[in-house]
Amino acid sequence: MKYAIITGSSKGLGESIAKLFLESGVHVVGLSRSNNDYLSVIAKENNAIFKHIPCDLEKIESLEQVCEEVADIVFSEETNTIYLVNNAGVVEPVKQSMHIQANELKSHVHINTIAPMVLTNYFLDKATEKEIPLICAIVTSGAAESPMYGWSAYCTTKASMNMYTKTVALEQEELKTDHKIIAFSPGIMDTEMQKKIRSSTKSEFLQLETFQGYKENNLLKSTELVGGVLIDILVDTDINSGKIYNVKDYL
Numbered sequence: 449m450k451y452a453i454i455t456g457s458s459k460g461l462g463e464s465i466a467k468l469f470l471e472s473g474v475h476v477v478g479l480s481r482s483n484n485d486y487l488s489v490i491a492k493e494n495n496a497i498f499k500h501i502p503c504d505l506e507k508i509e510s511l512e513q514v515c516e517e518v519a520d521i522v523f524s525e526e527t528n529t530i531y532l533v534n535n536a537g538v539v540e541p542v543k544q545s546m547h548i549q550a551n552e553l554k555s556h557v558h559i560n561t562i563a564p565m566v567l568t569n570y571f572l573d574k575a576t577e578k579e580i581p582l583i584c585a586i587v588t589s590g591a592a593e594s595p596m597y598g599w600s601a602y603c604t605t606k607a608s609m610n611m612y613t614k615t616v617a618l619e620q621e622e623l624k625t626d627h628k629i630i631a632f633s634p635g636i637m638d639t640e641m642q643k644k645i646r647s648s649t650k651s652e653f654l655q656l657e658t659f660q661g662y663k664e665n666n667l668l669k670s671t672e673l674v675g676g677v678l679i680d681i682l683v684d685t686d687i688n689s690g691k692i693y694n695v696k697d698y699l
């Protein structure tokens with residue numbers, strides 16, 4: 449029996465990853481603030497389990513309790529593999545760094561950096577104790593490697609997750625565990641996040657017209673297509689732990 453823990457399963461890429469896992473018979477625990485009834489229907493059709501645990505990843509102080517709740521579900525006698533997909537993310541605040549307030553930064557870093565680290569650290573420890581392999585993905589972005597005017601928070605948190613991925617992979621390799629961790633850059637997709645990007649102003653985000661053009665010219669990929677690539681990578685026994693995978697190498 450396999451379980452996938454997916455953050456940000458309510459919409460966008462996370463919803464598609466959850467759907468595709470359920471369709472392949474993998475049970476899913478979704479973490480997000482809002483639920484997604486459609487995933488319960490998909491689970492039923494595929495004799496799989498979908499459990500939503502309401503969770504605000506900004507609230508770091510409650511994350512340990514959330515982890516324990518998830519662990520009670522996924523670490524069963526029959527479980528032989530656990531996938532953890534740290535997908536939830538926010539792009540805001542989008543503006544020049546000198547106009548960003550401390551509170552905005554705190555919220556952004558909690559969601560994009562601290563929450564995925566807390567979840568990954570917790571499940572690595574627990575999976576080691578239970579002797580079940582953990583296959584972990586962190587959804588990163590091309591912005592981790594290219595500075596973008598107005599995205600200082602986002603570029604920084606995504607870059608930090610790339611380095612976290614490489615560091616954890618190095619540790620797990622030294623420890624000779626079966627756990628694997630990768631980062632995955634999904635390219636530009638047609639989601640709420642892109643809508644938010646297009647609703648910024650040019651003074652906040654210099655590349656606004658380029659991103660508006662991506663939508664107008666149908667260049668945004670579907671989340672199902674991208675989610676399928678990620679799942680193929682995760683279920684591959686030759687997964688290269690520590691690697692920053694990029695969807696453009698597969699599509």
Ligand SMILES: NC(=O)c1ccc[n+]([C@@H]2O[C@H](COP(=O)([O-])OP(=O)(O)OC[C@H]3O[C@@H](n4cnc5c(N)ncnc54)[C@H](OP(=O)(O)O)[C@@H]3O)[C@@H](O)[C@H]2O)c1
Nearest residue numbers: 456458459460461481482504505536537636637639640641
């Ligand atoms: N879209 C793109 O073009 C693009 C490009 C590169 C990288 N990415 C990355 O891909 C990932 C998915 O992005 P997306 O485009 O699918 O985004 P999206 O459509 O905006 O969905 C974001 C997901 O994250 C969850 N989330 C946000 N804040 C949360 C919080 N405080 N607590 C719990 N969950 C929270 C949302 O759930 P709730 O609102 O229900 O809480 C939602 O399910 C992100 O890591 C993003 O950085 C996206």
